[in-house]
Amino acid sequence: MTRPIDSSGLGGTLADVVAALGQAQAASGDQKAQEPPVGTGEAADGRIRVRATLPGRIESLELEPSVLRLGGDELAQQIEAAVNAALADLQGRAVTAAGPADLGALTDQLKDIQADAERQFAKLTTSLIEAQEQIARRAGD
Structure with a gap:
């Protein structure tokens, strides 16, 4: 007599995958518990200040009134320099916050x-x- 097909092993396998990915994420640091990184940049001797947030957006741009005396091209270059500095700072902070990932252990688990999934599929087949x-x-008959 044929045994009933038990699909619980397949569901368990998928649960194992989700658990392994969750452990890998926890090992690399719980991003939800941390404050999101913020990058800052300055130009024109600190008279232009920029704050950047993920995913690479400018949160604020502060200009002291004295920078408005600069010519249009010079002002644009200084703003560009401050924005690029803030984005570079943000990138460095984001990489540090992410931390190293132990992909070797995750690969072994997967x-x-x-x-196990191959064994379960063989039983199902x-x-x-x-x-x-x-x-x-x-x-x-």
């Missing part, structure tokens, strides 16, 4: 999960073949 053969035998 390989184990893959092997065997059960389906047995059920098909039983149906064919009954049809021949």
Whole structure:
């Protein structure tokens, strides 16, 4: 007699994948618990100040009134320099906040999960073949 097909092993395998990814994320630092990084930049001797946030947006641009005496091209270059400095600072802080990821351990866990999934699929396939053969035998009776 054919055993009933038990799909709980497949659901468990998917749960294992989710758990492994969750552990990898926790190991690299819980980003939700941390304040998002902010980059800052200045130009024109500190008279232009910029704050940048993820995903690379300018949060604020402060200009002291004295910078308005600069020519248009010079002002644009100084603003560009402050923005680029803030974005570079943000990039450095984001990389530091992310921390190193242990991809080797995650890869090993996923390989184990893959092997388990292959066993589960083999069992499922065997059960389906047995059920098909039983149906064919009954049809021949």
